[in-house]
Amino acid sequence: MAQSEVILSFQQQWDRVLGRLRTEVGEAAYRSWLKPLSLLSGDESFVRMAVPTRFMRDWVASNYQDRIQALWLEEIGTPADVEIVVLSPSRPVPKPALVDVKDEPEVVRAQEKETSVPNEKPALPVEAVQVQDVQQITGSLDPRFTFENFVVGKPNELAYAAAQRVADAEAVPFNPLFLYGGVGLGKTHLMHAIAHQIRKAHPEKKVIYLSAEKFMYQFVRALRTKDTMSFKEQFRSVDVLMIDDVQFIGGREATQEEFFHTFNALVDQNRQVIISADKSPSDLEGVEERMKSRLGWGLVADIHPTTYELRLGILESKAEQLDVEIPQKVIEFLAHKITSNIRELEGALNRIVAHATLVGRSVTLETTQEVLHDLLRANDRRVTIEEIQKKVAEHFNVRVSDMHSARRARAVARPRQIAMYLSKQLTSRSLPEIGRKFGGRDHTTVMHAVKKVEELKSTDLEFAEDIELLSRMLEN
Numbered sequence: 001m002a003q004s005e006v007i008l009s010f011q012q013q014w015d016r017v018l019g020r021l022r023t024e025v026g027e028a029a030y031r032s033w034l035k036p037l038s039l040l041s042g043d044e045s046f047v048r049m050a051v052p053t054r055f056m057r058d059w060v061a062s063n064y065q066d067r068i069q070a071l072w073l074e075e076i077g078t079p080a081d082v083e084i085v086v087l088s089p090s091r092p093v094p095k096p097a098l099v100d101v102k103d104e105p106e107v108v109r110a111q112e113k114e115t116s117v118p119n120e121k122p123a124l125p126v127e128a129v130q131v132q133d134v135q136q137i138t139g140s141l142d143p144r145f146t147f148e149n150f151v152v153g154k155p156n157e158l159a160y161a162a163a164q165r166v167a168d169a170e171a172v173p174f175n176p177l178f179l180y181g182g183v184g185l186g187k188t189h190l191m192h193a194i195a196h197q198i199r200k201a202h203p204e205k206k207v208i209y210l211s212a213e214k215f216m217y218q219f220v221r222a223l224r225t226k227d228t229m230s231f232k233e234q235f236r237s238v239d240v241l242m243i244d245d246v247q248f249i250g251g252r253e254a255t256q257e258e259f260f261h262t263f264n265a266l267v268d269q270n271r272q273v274i275i276s277a278d279k280s281p282s283d284l285e286g287v288e289e290r291m292k293s294r295l296g297w298g299l300v301a302d303i304h305p306t307t308y309e310l311r312l313g314i315l316e317s318k319a320e321q322l323d324v325e326i327p328q329k330v331i332e333f334l335a336h337k338i339t340s341n342i343r344e345l346e347g348a349l350n351r352i353v354a355h356a357t358l359v360g361r362s363v364t365l366e367t368t369q370e371v372l373h374d375l376l377r378a379n380d381r382r383v384t385i386e387e388i389q390k391k392v393a394e395h396f397n398v399r400v401s402d403m404h405s406a407r408r409a410r411a412v413a414r415p416r417q418i419a420m421y422l423s424k425q426l427t428s429r430s431l432p433e434i435g436r437k438f439g440g441r442d443h444t445t446v447m448h449a450v451k452k453v454e455e456l457k458s459t460d461l462e463f464a465e466d467i468e469l470l471s472r473m474l475e476n
């Protein structure tokens with residue numbers, strides 16, 4: 001395939017991605033934020049794009065980068081890291097150095113990838129350079145992701161304390177440190193914060209931070225170029241190895257095997273290993289049992305979904321960083337309405353600040369509702385009583401029909417009371433409405449159930465944990 005055809009093919013793929021984004025976000029947002037994006041370079045695993053200003057880069061990275069990566073994955077069939085840099089409009093955009101590997105023979109692919117791996121990116125203007133691995137850190141570190149900028153609350157206090165301990169310790173306190181939690185709850189923030197702290201306190205230490213996809217990509221490249229010894233030496237000679245989103249090695253046997261041996265070699269040398277994932281080690285899918293066992297060796301710290309108080313603190317901290325005045329009632333409104341994850345919460349605040357800055361209108365509750373109407377509608381989904389009944393029935397191994405029946409056996413009555421309690425806590429339905437959903441029971445029966453469950457929660461720790469687990473599963 002001629003080079004001009006290669007570039008055209010890759011550009012067409014980007015145009016399709018851009019077209020889908022345009023449909024998703026609407027014409028106004030597309031013109032403001034996405035239309036100025038221009039392709040600089042890329043291959044099947046890495047794409048670099050440019051925007052004209054720092055503000056635009058930060059905005060696109062916060063609000064659209066994850067979606068761009070997801071659409072690229074659908075388009076080309078392999079995970080691709082997307083980097084967004086600043087390129088002054090006064091400086092002409094360089095001709096894209098793009099490689100379409102889909103139509104090339106295997107030998108050509110390996111040769112071309114050698115010229116486009118992340119450690120050999122072409123030089124960029126000074127304003128386009130992000131935090132790079134001058135301290136042997138593989139992968140960019142976000143300067144915003146520090147311990148100072150991390151808002152601590154009950155859902156993340158264990159993970160935060162463990163991360164700080166690892167970052168500050170002279171000797172390895174526990175190995176590995178395994179952080180897990182849902183999307184956008186702060187795992188990557190803590191990983192970056194640890195790397196920043198170690199880099200600051202011990203600049204002589206060799207630290208590698210990278211995603212599981214990038215680890216896999218570099219391993220496959222080493223196999224293709226018959227240079228596995230250099231790969232092993234690079235990863236087994238570090239002081240700290242940090243792998244983000246390790247769930248992505250699930251089902252990839254060769255990568256798991258190499259990661260397993262790398263992990264063991266580092267632990268045997270008392271070198272620190274830090275891992276993050278979206279599930280606990282025992283729940284990782286497609287991962288061998290021996291690997292699950294090794295990952296659970298050290299300290300496993302989970303990050304729970306955010307509470308209202310934590311969301312409030314995050315918004316106040318973010319507003320302070322942005323140096324903008326946000327009315328308290330707006331902050332409280334956002335903390336109540338957007339409960340999915342921190343990333344979406346911060347993205348919502350960025351949107352209303354950008355709107356106020358660009359349009360010249362002050363931030364009010366009315367403008368907030370107007371600007372975030374799509375986001376608020378998505379977060380307005382409420383748990384239904386039917387969903388609660390089904391989940392509780394599954395949890396206690398009873399039939400859903402038992403929720404409506406007149407049976408009074410304790411094995412049935414207690415789950416029914418729990419379902420009534422959760423219906424009162426998680427829905428806006430009145431007591432009589434809840435009673436009708438449970439076989440036409442009176443509202444006083446629901447009141448009794450709520451009171452009974454609250455009493456049991458205060459006296460039985462295991463029971464309280466059961467209720468908390470059910471509540472969390474239903475809310476997520």
